[in-house]
Amino acid sequence: MNAHQPPRPYTSYVYAYPHKTAYRPLPDRPALTGLWAGEPKDALSLYLHIPFCEVRCGFCNLFTRIGAPDELTTRYLDALDRQATAVRDALGDASPVRFATAAFGGGTPTYLTAGELERLCDIAERRMGADLRAVPLSVESSPATATADRLAVLADRGATRLSLGVQSFVEAEARAAVRPQRRADVEAALGRIRDSGVPVLNIDLIYGIDGQTESTWRHSLDAALAWRPEELYLYPLYIRPLTGLGRLGPAADRAWDEQRLRLYRYGRDHLLGHGYEQVSMRMFRRADAPPQGPDDHACQTDGMIGLGCGARSYTSSLHYSFDYAVDMREIRAIIDAYTATADFSRAEVGRRVDSGEARRRHLLQSLLQAEGMPLDGYAERFGSSPFADFPAELARFEALGWLDADAPAGLLRLSDEGLAHSDGLGPELFSSGVRAAMAAYEAK
Numbered sequence: 001m002n003a004h005q006p007p008r009p010y011t012s013y014v015y016a017y018p019h020k021t022a023y024r025p026l027p028d029r030p031a032l033t034g035l036w037a038g039e040p041k042d043a044l045s046l047y048l049h050i051p052f053c054e055v056r057c058g059f060c061n062l063f064t065r066i067g068a069p070d071e072l073t074t075r076y077l078d079a080l081d082r083q084a085t086a087v088r089d090a091l092g093d094a095s096p097v098r099f100a101t102a103a104f105g106g107g108t109p110t111y112l113t114a115g116e117l118e119r120l121c122d123i124a125e126r127r128m129g130a131d132l133r134a135v136p137l138s139v140e141s142s143p144a145t146a147t148a149d150r151l152a153v154l155a156d157r158g159a160t161r162l163s164l165g166v167q168s169f170v171e172a173e174a175r176a177a178v179r180p181q182r183r184a185d186v187e188a189a190l191g192r193i194r195d196s197g198v199p200v201l202n203i204d205l206i207y208g209i210d211g212q213t214e215s216t217w218r219h220s221l222d223a224a225l226a227w228r229p230e231e232l233y234l235y236p237l238y239i240r241p242l243t244g245l246g247r248l249g250p251a252a253d254r255a256w257d258e259q260r261l262r263l264y265r266y267g268r269d270h271l272l273g274h275g276y277e278q279v280s281m282r283m284f285r286r287a288d289a290p291p292q293g294p295d296d297h298a299c300q301t302d303g304m305i306g307l308g309c310g311a312r313s314y315t316s317s318l319h320y321s322f323d324y325a326v327d328m329r330e331i332r333a334i335i336d337a338y339t340a341t342a343d344f345s346r347a348e349v350g351r352r353v354d355s356g357e358a359r360r361r362h363l364l365q366s367l368l369q370a371e372g373m374p375l376d377g378y379a380e381r382f383g384s385s386p387f388a389d390f391p392a393e394l395a396r397f398e399a400l401g402w403l404d405a406d407a408p409a410g411l412l413r414l415s416d417e418g419l420a421h422s423d424g425l426g427p428e429l430f431s432s433g434v435r436a437a438m439a440a441y442e443a444k
Helices: 033-034 072-091 114-126 149-158 171-178 183-196 214-225 256-274 330-337 355-368 376-381 391-399 416-420 423-429 432-440
Strands: 045-051 099-106 137-141 161-167 200-207 231-236 277-280 283-286 304-307 316-319 347-353
Touching: 033 072, 072 114, 072 304, 072 330, 114 149, 149 183, 161 183, 183 200, 200 214, 200 256, 214 256, 231 256, 256 277, 256 283, 256 330, 256 416, 283 330, 355 376, 391 423, 416 423
Parallel strands: 045 099, 045 304, 099 137, 137 161, 161 200, 200 231
Antiparallel strands: 231 283, 277 283, 316 347
């Protein structure tokens, strides 16, 4: 890339590093017992992945399939139970094992029936030992599956946050994003979530849909604000290869970048004006929202246990998962292979994380948060400064106006413009090795 040419603002959503397309089959298939032997396990994150949806949205590149025929959900939960048993055995009891936070994602976890959600919670609690009523528990849902019986189970089992994927309250925009839904059904689902008593409601909205304007964007924002959600996530639309929208036309151009930046700034300012605080480029929290509960998990340093065929697990030296795909046929084959697996005692696919990659990951995950990164915390962990470790990258961000020149001493923080360009800034910090692996990945 030209050093004087700023990256496109919507290069890639960086929600984990290294990206899963940089993972490869692990020739040694290391045993989980050895991987976790020397790891701190007193503030782990637990993630359970359910790869089923009632429909597949046109923009979706998540690891999920439509429907679950022939009792597939039962077989999947059976496999999840086997995996949880193997993983908990591998964690051992030589040092305390405690989960500080938990989440059910997908796919759509509430695709499961109420009885199956009970079993999912049992796997988290009885197999893994997570105390779901004592830690923050976030669950993703969709309007069609946020039924009263499912929500009652989740509320009773300790869910502190329900995230509803609405994307747009304008029915024409929902259709344009290949997410057919009726506004009345969305409103009814939001009413049921509020009635359930789960303390934190999050609403996901998307900007950059074909034909979307500031006026229609405000219509969706105001419709969401009417429910006074404790959190709102504003996502830019991406068109991915092998997804529904990806087959309809070319990738986004500069005009689309400008549209998304314009709508992002409009949405940001609108929410800030309605009493919300910006947590990241995507996340906004109501200033008076109640806390979800104690959460001492730090994503930069603490490990994560992912259960399910689309979930990742993180140790300090290895990130691992299962095979990854976007194409529906490939996903179905991977899910079928997962449900037939008897031995979950080894890591199959992943990427090693050396000290250099650990520095990049720490910087990425800290800098992309609005609160920024304390320099002394970085120095305490790595014995160096990010300005010494990443001089060219940080100098470039500074030249682009992406670093906050008015941040307090000892704090590295993005400016408002830097936050706006998070999806361009994040990939700039990828290592050459990760870039090469991602480039060599063959989409399937």
